[in-house]
Amino acid sequence: MTKAGFVALVGRPNAGKSTLLNTLAHEHLAMVSHKANATRKRLNCIVLHQNAQIIFTDTPGIHQQEKLLNQFMLNEALKALGDCDLSVFIAPATDNVQHYKDFLSLCNHRRHILLLSKIDTITQADLLVKITEYQAYSHLYEALIPYSATKKIGITSLLTEIIKYLPKSPPLYDEEIITTENFRELYKEMIREAIFEYMSDEIPYESDVQILAFKESPLLDRVKAVIVVDKESQKGLMIGKKGENIKRIGRKSRELMEALSEKKVFLELSVKVKKGWSKKKEFLAQFGYNFE
Template identity: 35%
Template structure:
């Protein structure tokens, strides 16, 4: 293949934003072609920003998936929204996703207030069009969305089926400046393997539980031993109450077994080794408001020892 002249090479930073459940993480995975962000039908699945990089002959895009924009109550939620705010700065383009099958325009109005300060161009992505039988329904939705925010343009897609994603990539590249290749071509994400492993376990929990349980769960890797033929992983599942512990263990330990047997093949695929997985459930009352627990769960805080630890704010 002929090499692109260097001056035509485009690169830049693009954040994926939107309400919980809009399909941001599904879109990130579809772009990258690998599962790097967990997905579930429960809102607030993503709790931190996830970088996903695509490298093509025409250029490189560094995408950033973000937590869904929602009202905050706990310290965990506040950190999630800080992550969203951080994903607005120094971007070349923002993609704002709306679930076209459940647009909930009133909530969008509140979420879009987040974008009022930004000068960065925002493109509206109407996702889940596979769930819209009559595509003519999209036109009034586009009009109403434009009344809420001056989006530069609109691209209807299905992150799930891949419908119109080539067009969306084209649109993304059209907003990028000429620039360098920031990462090697095989670089897909910034997440350490251990964090991704804990996320994959959390995904299985989210998919298997309901109501308040998904929001009350965190996963912390306790042990990671790489042996010649297998990797031994043990993880603690944190919950907030004894009742939730009971739900996660299940009758005769069935639920925990199910979570483990669903997570293991994905861990094996990611690591390319056999995995021996042990899961424990621990009650950690109020962990979503405990700075030390949140720091332990935050891989970026773990990596940058130099970063200042937030003061514990009493009630």
């Protein structure tokens, strides 16, 4: 008997959702950042565990903001919640329980596991207090699992628990593949990760990336990409003095690409200004952010 199903990883911005997806995939598939609101789109990874195929969906952090791009991001999280067999709510151990209560009204009390994340950042005593607080809601969640990506705690417990709630089903995807995403999209996210790492203030939030050309071959991938910013001044900052910022972004993203593909990557990066790129649905669609 085999099982298979979809599991959405949801939580507030910066909770550690993408880090968890990468840990489960044993690959750096999803972009990770110490800055919040990094993930903008859903991304699937496929994990085989015991007799089950689990399709995990990384989602943007649940947050409310007026901007159209942020509305798209919230929609992505809500769609994943609506489409899954089970969700995992990732709550950093330092977060207030109120955020979990907000999630409960959003998920309409659908079946979920509560994953208490980043437990390496608090003391054992504080962790016990937190667990006791959450236990007041134990009739609402299937399991409460303390977890740390840094200390590698809780992953096997999470997988074992998830399998209990998946439907009986033959595998839904070819057992060889680890993600439904193509390399073009994964590479784009790697450039965004480098932008989030090296650029400050509003620039990571007012920029995005388009892959203009992508040519794969067995030993080398050729990628031509453009970083799109909102203002002329941001273009100058993105390039940096003597091009040092764009070089650093290029170097970092190429390293990520080569680690994943196990190939050489030739990356050609440029920067262009497109005023208001994030303010219209048809513009957002050009970056892969489709509302329908």
